[in-house]
Amino acid sequence: MQEPLPRSGRLPAHLKIKYGPVDLLGRFFLWADTAARDLGVTLSFGSLQDLLEANRSNSDSWRPLVPVFDEALGGVTPETAFVLxxxxKHGEVVTTQAGRIFDWPETSLKDEAASLRMFFADPDAAFARGDRCKITTPIAEKINGRVVFSGAVWYRRDFRGKDLASIQSRIGRAYAFTRWNSDFTIGMMADGVIAGxxxxxxxxTKIERSCIELVASPLGEMRCGLGWMPSDELLADLATMMGRVAVPVIESRVAEEANH
Structure with a gap:
């Protein structure tokens, strides 16, 4: 069983690079942690309960969590998910993001979403409530293997418009890849969010607009698009970013612990 992730100290010091290029990922995590701090945000790992509490405490600006990240409804565990x-500076929660790994060697995103197995531990009960999901883009049939669902993204109103998404989203994808050796990362986003x-x-790197019809308790009804990228493009994106930013020199255990 995986040990709980520490929540204090610099984020890179708690990251072990199990998969992927150590130099690239180590430099990226150092840069991203510092870039977030420069914007007034200190990132750390939390629990699924932390995520649920943050969601409930900010219901005025945040819809209920998609059941993928709900332990009671979705069957997610600390071994199959992470929470950022x-x-x-006051210790108040101002941003969140989470990721969950799915292993679909013999099936696909299209099948897992339509069957509601992706969202609920008890799909039959979900169908009985009227929940459903339909994905019309053909690419959903080809997204399989080790697939990371990236979601639970929220920024408090006073931290929006600061370009935190370009930092935090990449941290989530990179961490999921180095932890699980993912083949794809996907995210479902409301049409208005994509339009923005x-x-x-x-x-x-890939965005399929308005291709998902989702009804999922307690989230409700949404018309969504699909953001997705294979892991080779994930790494290429990080390499491009690292080629145009200055990486701070910060003492870290990232490289030292990479293969331990």
Whole structure:
């Protein structure tokens, strides 16, 4: 069983690079942690309960969590998910993001979404409530293997418009890759969010607009698009970013612990 992730100290000091290029990922994590701090956000790992509490405490600006990240409804566990929490200088939660790994060697995103197995531990009960999901883009049939669902993205109103998405989203994808050796990362975003440019700012290389009809308790009904990228493009995106930013020199255990 995986040990709990520490929540204090610099984020890179708690990251072990199990998969992927150590130099690139180590430099990226150092840069991203510092870039977030420069914007007034200190990132750390949290628990699924932390995420649920943050969601409930900010219901005025945040819809209920998609059941993928709900332990009771979705069957997610600490071994199959991670939670990033961003706090301001007062220790208040101002940003969140989470990721969950799915292993679909013999099936696909299209099948897992339509069957509701992706969202609920008890799909039959979900169908009985009227929940459903339909994905019309053909690419959903080809997204399989080790697939990371990236979601639970929220920024407090006073931390929006600071370009945190370009930092935090990449941290989430990179961490998921180095932890699980993912084949794909996907994210479902409301049409209005995509229209506002968030998917591009978050670094997704592929965006399928308005291709998902989702009804999922307790989230409700949404018309969504799909952001997705294979892991080779994930690494290429990080390499491009690292080629145009200055990476701070900070003492870290990232490289030292990479293969331990």
């Amino acid at each position: 929490i961003g706090r301001n 440019g968030l998917a591009e700012r978050a670094g997704y």
